[in-house]
Amino acid sequence: MNALTTTGLGKKYRRKWALKDCSVAVPEGRVVALVGPNGAGKTTLLHLLVGLLAPDQGSVTVLDAPAGTAQTLPRVAFLPQDKPLYDGFSVAEMLRFGARMNPRWDQDLAVHRLASLDIPLDRRVGRLSGGQQAQVALTVALAKRPDLLVLDEPLANLDPLARHEVMRGLMAAVAEGAMTVVLSSHVVSDLVDTCDWLVVLNGGRVQVSGDIEELLAGHRLLTGPVELADGVAARTTVVDDDRTDRQATLLVRTGPQRPVLDPRWHDRGVSLEELVLAYLRRPENAALPKPALARA
Known part of the structure; x- marks a missing residue:
């Protein structure tokens, strides 16, 4: 079963579409990296998922029910960027x-989670550090025992140590329970070794949606003589193309078969950050013609 499904989803603010024709599906139990530049529509999509906004177009289903309804609200926890604490x-x-x-x-x-973090229950929230406040906010979200946990830039404005501690605590909570997590960030390094499903949102549209291991396995980074680049590009699906006077670097989508190349070309796998940045640089490209809906 899918934890969330959107079909032709759109949201407009006055005359501008923040989201347009957004179709994506995520299976249950995944930890989802929702990535995109500022203004891509990430927060709008999250607000639609948790029922804080109503769509102007299309539909959004969460946990087999329309988002924001009595069936879903008790089962969904949302942690926005501004950490809603008193x-x-x-x-x-x-x-x-x-x-x-x-x-x-x-x-x-x-109580046990906060005790393990040495956060005293009698301390005023306003006197806690930024990292401690983030941990309290995350604890409140987790104690709701959600089936779907949605986090909008939860690491914003935290120092590196606090970012690490918050992510470690989140991953421990995910390991203990069968919940789906959607984690929004524009810092890809925060998501490496944490998420197993990727959604790239760019200009209000979904560019990429899928299992991270499968996406990485289906892309290669090719480097070779610039005079041969056109021939290689003609035989592959090029996501990003960067050339100098002598050398060309192509990030290509290969599918299950790696391309047969001239020996002068170097072929290697891609990192998650390289994959994301390549697509963000080329908004016209997508990993799939249409995001494939996951099936039960």
């Missing part, structure tokens, strides 16, 4: 607030 509350008061608002609340999980 500075005047103590940490314990934030947990009591969470318990009042969420019928599936797990108080033991929240």
Whole structure:
């Protein structure tokens, strides 16, 4: 079953489409990297998934029900970039607030998680460090016991150590329970070794959607003499093409078969960051003609 499915999804602000013809499906149990430049429509898509916005076009289904309905709201947790905490509350008061608002609340999980992080329950939220506040916000989201956890730039404005600790805590929570996570970021390095599904959003449209290992296996980086580049490009699907006076570097989509090349060409695999940046540089290209809907 899919954790989320959008079909022809569109959202318009006044005369400008923030999202247009957005079709994507993600199977249950995945950790999804939602990547794109600022203004690509990532936050708009997340708000549509959790029911904070209504679409102007198309449909969005979450956990086999329309997004933002009574069937989905108790099963979805959302952590926006601005970390919705009350500075005047103590940490314990934030947990009591969470318990009042969420019928599936797990108080033991929240208390034990914060104790493991040495975050005192009697400390005012406003007196915590940025990393501690992020951990409290994540704890409130996790204690809801969601089937779908949606995070919008959760590492923004954190120092490198705090970023590492938050991601480590998130991955531990994912390992303990069968939930789907959608993690939005424009910093690809934060997502390496964390996510197993990639969605690239660019200009309000989905460019790439799929299993990260399969996507990486289906792309190669070719480097060779510039005078031979046109011939190689004609035999492959080129995603990105960078040439100097002497050398050409082509990132190509190969599918299961690697291209047979002149010995003067060097052929290697691509990293997640190279793959993402190549597509973002070429908004007209897509990894698939249309994102394939996952099936149960």
